[in-house]
Amino acid sequence: MAERKFRVWRGNAEGGEFVDYQVEIEPGMVVLDAVHRIQTHQANDLAVRWNCKAGKCGSCSCEVNGKPKLSCMTRVNDYAPDETITIQPLRTFPILKDLVTDVTWNYEQKAKIKPLQPRPREADGTHRMQQEDVDRVQEFRKCIECFLCQDVCHVLRNQDRKDAFVGPRLMIHIAQLEMNPLDTADRIPELKKEYGSGLCNITRCCTDVCPEHINITDNAIIPLKERVVDRYYDPVMMIWRALTGK
């Protein structure tokens, strides 16, 4: 059976280093399988978070050869046989141990966002929606909160602006609420200020890494930016609103 080299980052918040492991490879193996094999046979104390092994829980996020990936959905044979596979924790969040990071910050951002405020129910006690009105919103519901988009977003990853931008995952959350036909809340002022839509420079890395193939930039962020333009930057619309009171 073939063996290949893996380089796994081992350490904690204070520091650490890459450790090399030779792992026996079987056909169809994913990177998470290799990590588990290392854990079973060579390093029992290797910390890794995972749950479903089916790309649906969003727990196993890490960086493989420099790219944010779900380790359970990344096949070992996607890499050339002689290539070393380097596995690291996410860069954007504080490290707890080895491959496990503390992603609490993302949940704190979510708590800042105004929840759904549905309009009153109809006379028969129901809420009716048409499919054409919820198509857009349904795409955003696919999110598995793996936070790979948050990890790759340079505003959070490199520019150190966690103080000013909630990140792409939360932008689709806001889009899903704002575009919801039942919702009555207004989040546009917060979108411009606290949520920081202006910080995103639409360079699309979030869309590139999303394992659910959500078109984050085109379908959520840009439409939200355009709504901010309507409210705050388009002179004609602003005059129109002042005159009509709409």
Added chain:
Amino acid sequence: MAADVGTGGHPKGMFKTLRTDAWWFEPLWTGLGFLIFTIYANYEMLKGDNYWYNAGVEGFGGYLSPFFSPLFFADTRVWAGAPVHESFFGLAPEWWPTWFPSISAALILPLPLSFRLTCYYYRKFYYRAYFMTPPACAVNPAPQPGRYEGERMMLLFQNLHRYALYTAIVVIGFLSWDAFMSFFRGGQLGVGVGSIILTINPILLGMYTFGCHAWRHLVGGRKDCFSCDALNRDKGMTKSYGAWRAVTWLNERHMLLAWVSMIWVGWTAVYVRLVASGAITDFNTWGN
């Protein structure tokens, strides 16, 4: 742990990454591609000649280079400039020096340029290729002059993209007129290779322009509820939803159309220049 590596083993410093693929390839070719186009557009504007061809036949109609459309002023002092009757305001003013950028091109080029420069796709491309914030995903960006502010502060003008869109739609109108006029030479109906090239140009530009994100927002995306306006309904699908869906189809191909339409504009100008200067012959039904 070395000073140039962060916790987690992520390298520090400009353009550092553990990515092993050719991440630099895309910013390189897009950066060079746009640079070549910009240089060529400036060359056309500075040279200001060989932008019109009608085989020297009297009467209306002929091929007009897109960089000079709409033709505000004709400049008869240059080689293969358009005749006076094709222009809106007659002759170029005498005081406009010939060595200076052609007045028509100088008046018109800033419009499509501002449209492209504020386009959401072009923004992505040049923030990556030129500003390197970041050059590619999970690659460290170029250092910022101050605190990173994204599209706030200095880049706030990007929010007026929709106004650039409005002018771009008008320009497509003019280019469509030019395409129509390219089927007449000296007032005679016919068709040449140039007519076909000039006709494809506004079609591609239209597909690019009407796939614009701002347009997608204006035709329907701004609504939370497409179906709530009962008057809006048109055979099952509401009008705004139908329009939004159609624009979405183009929008999904926006990057491709951005490049193809831009290259075609350049190619149309090259073709008119080559024919007007006599370097190549335009195959056509007029027999001249």
